[in-house]
Amino acid sequence: MNILVRMFSRRWLLATILVFAGVALCVRLGIWQLDRLEKRRAFNARVQAQIDQPPVTLSGVALNEDLHNAAELQRMEYRPVRVSGRYDFSQEIAIVNQSYSNDWGVHLVTPLVISGTDQAILVDRGWIPHQDYQDGNWSKYAEPGLVEVQGVLRRPQTKAEIGGRSDPTPAPGEAPRAAWNFVNLEQIGKQVSYPLLSAYVQQAPDPAWTGLPYRTRPDIELTEGPHMSYAIQWFAFAALLGVGYPFFIRWQEQRTRQVQREAAAYN
Numbered sequence: 001m002n003i004l005v006r007m008f009s010r011r012w013l014l015a016t017i018l019v020f021a022g023v024a025l026c027v028r029l030g031i032w033q034l035d036r037l038e039k040r041r042a043f044n045a046r047v048q049a050q051i052d053q054p055p056v057t058l059s060g061v062a063l064n065e066d067l068h069n070a071a072e073l074q075r076m077e078y079r080p081v082r083v084s085g086r087y088d089f090s091q092e093i094a095i096v097n098q099s100y101s102n103d104w105g106v107h108l109v110t111p112l113v114i115s116g117t118d119q120a121i122l123v124d125r126g127w128i129p130h131q132d133y134q135d136g137n138w139s140k141y142a143e144p145g146l147v148e149v150q151g152v153l154r155r156p157q158t159k160a161e162i163g164g165r166s167d168p169t170p171a172p173g174e175a176p177r178a179a180w181n182f183v184n185l186e187q188i189g190k191q192v193s194y195p196l197l198s199a200y201v202q203q204a205p206d207p208a209w210t211g212l213p214y215r216t217r218p219d220i221e222l223t224e225g226p227h228m229s230y231a232i233q234w235f236a237f238a239a240l241l242g243v244g245y246p247f248f249i250r251w252q253e254q255r256t257r258q259v260q261r262e263a264a265a266y267n
Helices: 003-007 013-051 070-075 130-135 185-191 227-266
Strands: 056-058 080-087 093-100 103-114 120-129 146-154 200-203
Touching: 003 227, 013 227, 080 120, 093 120, 103 130, 120 130, 120 146
Parallel strands: 056 080, 120 200
Antiparallel strands: 080 103, 080 146, 093 103, 103 120, 146 200
């Protein structure tokens, strides 16, 4: 009997349907991994292109219509940046649940009023221990006067990549919040008295700066990850299942006939 006929016989129909569904699922998962690989490559290319760019200087001259455009400025994420101005520590906030060398703490994020403008940009000035955050007195970490900040541009965040953790929307008339989960510019901007640019600065480490807050670099991994190997595995599973199933039917039916012959001979 033809193997295709056997596969769709009453005896094997349900198993055949399940095998076809399994093959389709494995192929779909393989395609999904390839899609994730392409997105990862696009992300890597975008980030590397910005890292390789010369630093952009945010100043009264450079803050033209292009940099006012939120989408354009956010596309420059991870590009080196320089900006000078004065901090307003009265509107400083903390990004909670941050670690540094396995110690728990927060990142201080402070509005920097850009020299020659009435605009501000938030600057992640770095990490301080949780105990110092709880004490509520951050004045010892102030950097008064005119400062020049060097770092990288970062996009705002609204929620965690995994899980549902987010910052609640401030209620009308609510007192300014000092603790945030993310640098959510849209919401933080509602309690800051300056117009904020649509990206923020993560201040880069400086060998000349040895105290707190500890500056940090973006935690990014420019690799392709395991997506290609996962895709190959799923396609291999699909091939093994699809090719092996007909052989399994043939073996099973041969075994059944042999058992029947042995039973007939015994009787």
